[in-house]
Amino acid sequence: MSDTLLAALDSNWSAADPAALTPDHAARLAELEQLDPALVALYRRGSEVLAGAADANTLRDRHTALLGRERGVITLGLAEMPRLSVDERKVRGKALNLVKRWLTEVHDARREAIALEREAADALDVTLPGRRGFTGRPHVLSQVRDDLLDLFHGLGFSIYTSPEVELDEYNFEKLNFGPDHPARDAHDTYFAGPDVVLRTHTSPGWVRAMEERKPPLRLVFPGRVYRAEAVDASHMDQFHQIDGLFVDRNVSMADLKATLNTFARAIYRADLPTRIIPIYFPFVEPGVQMDVQCVTCSGTGHIATAEGGKRCPVCKGTKWVEVLGAGMVHPNVFRAVGIDPEIYTGFAFGMGLERIAMGRYGIPEIRLFLENDLRFLEQF
Numbered sequence: 001m002s003d004t005l006l007a008a009l010d011s012n013w014s015a016a017d018p019a020a021l022t023p024d025h026a027a028r029l030a031e032l033e034q035l036d037p038a039l040v041a042l043y044r045r046g047s048e049v050l051a052g053a054a055d056a057n058t059l060r061d062r063h064t065a066l067l068g069r070e071r072g073v074i075t076l077g078l079a080e081m082p083r084l085s086v087d088e089r090k091v092r093g094k095a096l097n098l099v100k101r102w103l104t105e106v107h108d109a110r111r112e113a114i115a116l117e118r119e120a121a122d123a124l125d126v127t128l129p130g131r132r133g134f135t136g137r138p139h140v141l142s143q144v145r146d147d148l149l150d151l152f153h154g155l156g157f158s159i160y161t162s163p164e165v166e167l168d169e170y171n172f173e174k175l176n177f178g179p180d181h182p183a184r185d186a187h188d189t190y191f192a193g194p195d196v197v198l199r200t201h202t203s204p205g206w207v208r209a210m211e212e213r214k215p216p217l218r219l220v221f222p223g224r225v226y227r228a229e230a231v232d233a234s235h236m237d238q239f240h241q242i243d244g245l246f247v248d249r250n251v252s253m254a255d256l257k258a259t260l261n262t263f264a265r266a267i268y269r270a271d272l273p274t275r276i277i278p279i280y281f282p283f284v285e286p287g288v289q290m291d292v293q294c295v296t297c298s299g300t301g302h303i304a305t306a307e308g309g310k311r312c313p314v315c316k317g318t319k320w321v322e323v324l325g326a327g328m329v330h331p332n333v334f335r336a337v338g339i340d341p342e343i344y345t346g347f348a349f350g351m352g353l354e355r356i357a358m359g360r361y362g363i364p365e366i367r368l369f370l371e372n373d374l375r376f377l378e379q380f
């Protein structure tokens, strides 16, 4: 009889020793041997496949096959009872109920164990090595900007922020650009409206600051600027500048030179030669350009190569690299903002952050700053 019932259980099912779940397993088998030996094989196999169920779904299927109310093995066994004698029936009934209770116990114990195994698998293993979270950092241009702002802070300059979308009046007119200056051409400047431009430099900040405040003024103007430029390795149509402005009584060219040399020594090298040469900007008079000696060729204009040397590609053989524009504030700019040029004088300078960062770190390509390639950004 037990054999026909056993046939209802898949012989390929994984099995395990139920003794770990029900410590009195051996005693149960012995008891059943005494009571109704025909059910011993059934209980042995049933308890083993319950104990061997790997997961909750498998366990549920096996529970259904064994203890399911309609087609379960125990139900089938009970259905056969009418064919037995009265005495046999008494024994079989008792034994089947016993097997049913015991299998239910094995099932419950295994279900508990599976739940615990799952919990353990999901638990946090505090002995594993930690995973380092992704930590961002300031962009290399932000680092250079902050270094410069720190430096100028130490020289008494405060930060003044002015808009990126600027009136033509501030970007050009009040900075003494003539109406026909080429920078005012749509080829060079992005126009947002007839009288509105994307600022082409951070110098319009001076105009705003001088209209708003009384001298003495010692300010720096960091920010993004735009030019309708063809993009290549050293030109972008947007980049960053920091302008500086110092307005007071008796401000002289000597103050400008001292300030620029302090800047160059801090940013480059304490003994790096610098020079100041005249150049034209409408908003300063005199206007100058500061150069530093070319770091790439150490001021020789040549670099060594396998073929015996060539012209330095960075300074193009000139031995100098331009770093900024500067000069004494033009009297017309003072007049435009209502400051009397007979009483006040001032100096101003403006530098490009990309160029400084490229020189400092040997970055050969300006487009890298905007590409956001982590392999680039992570180097700084």
Ligand code: PHE
Pocket (backbone or CB within 6 Å): 200, 201, 202, 203, 243, 281, 284, 287, 325, 326, 327, 348, 349, 350, 351
């Ligand atoms: N604004 C000028 C430029 O963008 C730089 C500059 C600033 C020159 C201040 C002189 C004085 O090129």
